[in-house]
Amino acid sequence: MTSRIPSIFKDNADKDKKTFISYLVCGDPSEKHTLLAMHTMAESGVDIIELGIPFSDPIADGPIIQKSIDRALKNDISLRDVISVVKKFRKKNKSTAVVLMGYMNPVHKMGIKLFSKSLKENDVDGVLIVDSPPEESLALNNELKKYNKSHIYLASPTTTDSRMKDITKMSSGYVYYVTVKGITGSKLTDLNSININVKKIKNYSKNNIPVAVGFGIKDSKSARQMAKFSDGIIIGSSIVELMHKYSNNKKNMEKHLSNYLSSISRAI
């Protein structure tokens, strides 16, 4: 199956709605928690789930996600396990898009061809490899194209105009605009430059690729602000934190997660 992401953005735009993207680390603290959270996300207004692939050296992540990854790695969760979680998710859910997000080495170890093929076989929609910029990911980009999967790239406040062009050329699905210079869990600062840069990326894109913004969005207020500038918003650290807080009681976790996500969904 081809990526659901383009039609999700289009349908939302037609309804004058922004796309809601949420992140969680696969396997923290267990696969069961992850699956429950993914279904809760889908039922609470989330359109795209970024499922984090745990990696021992997550250089772009702040303390909240680092600790979450550590907890997941205690269960020895592998990239193959992450893919199998998507397969299980698909038994009940055929509409919510799932993007695998992580670092290069586990993918490198599995092999780019095998990895891409297993995305097709398990109905994953796209991939975002944080430490693999366009320069280092031509091979992966070509493989993903073969299967019509979305390859999401990052753009940041330090990205030059000429790079923005290159990034939009190689991206499919959406471009993930990192709102701050920093790691996940950082604070939002310069709103005006976010607005300007998102517009620039859209202008450079020949096929009007959607731009979603992430890093620093924590509540309905910041979500609403960011949604004004963009096609979608991404929330990670706050969700990971909330899930951890209630992880010893799944029912409780489900309730709090649902309330939180619904409030964001209404705000955008």
Place this chain on the structure above:
Amino acid sequence: MKNKINLKNYPNKTGHFDKFGGVYVSETLIHPLKELFQAYKKIATSPSFKKILKRELKDYVGRPTPIYYAESLSNFLGNSHIYLKREDLNHTGAHKINNALGQALLAKKMGKTRIIAETGAGQHGVATATACARLDLKCVVYMGEQDIQRQSVNVYRMKLLGAEVRSVDSGTKTLKDALNEALRDWVTNVDDTHYIIGSVAGPHPYPMIVRDFQSIIGDEAKTQFKKDYDCLPDYLVACVGGGSNAIGLFHPFLNENVKIVGVEAGGFGINTGKHAAPLTAGTPGVLHGNRTYIMEDKNGQIKNTHSISAGLDYPGVGPEHSWLKDKKRVQYTSVTDKEALNAFFTLTEKEGIIPALETAHALAYAFKLAKKLKDKKILINLSGRGDKDIDTIAKLKNIKL
């Protein structure tokens, strides 16, 4: 020498040594790395910069470092000749200052006001703190919690020099985690901060910049050896963690008819799995911004390493070493903690030179070589002095200091 390497082509424009190296970082760091590359090409290759650096290295660091013929040791070992390139005699006691000073000068010219660094054994941290004190730059050093404990002397030195030492308690609490944390700091503070990586690791252009600043070791050695002995050594031996002292000695000799050996940390022995020898027993993967040999498990997670020496306790290695291994230009091998310790005592007792535990790995292999060979000249990079390791040694020998 057959098949000369056109050294100018490596790394290539994209920062690769054939299959190795590259720029595996998140988007936010791409621009600062390009900026660094441009500044390096423009500033560091200019005659005026070279002149200033040369003067600093001479008057402040104490270069050139001598080559010492270890006669008693050579006689003790057998029929070969051991020569030591005395990087331990540099100001701050190791080769690390060559790079730290070069990069700090570059950062200053780039208008940066804050320097960050990672350190394992503390030698690079001390060298960076020293260069920052000399050049009036703010300095923050990241160091693994475990390393802070085993290298307490260097921690104190850094603090005396005005640096802030930040303890890293994530992951394995050693060098690799300090590097992760330094990268996170850099992403957050790119505007005013320069990151001085201490080894030939990391994303392009770091492996190239650090190699260039360290190549003074090999350049000097070549000239000195020719002058004093009218020939080149038969063998070069250096220890390899990230590999900066090794590449510094090796690089100017790559197209010469000299056998070259890099010695990794074999820890408790390669077959125990508890070691830090990715070139000897690892596989190519992606870590800390480049593709290189690494120690990983079947799922691509980075493995815990073990070495008696904090400076070699690293699961990756500079990409140029990976390339030289695959080209078969340099032979990479390893020695165990125990062998390194024995060599530590041998050099101390026979020559009155206390080597760093990192350096002791190169010594251990070179001693084995010297016993086997006849009438060969072996040049070892004596990359650092061992004062910092006396706590570790005393603990092993049950001595109270």
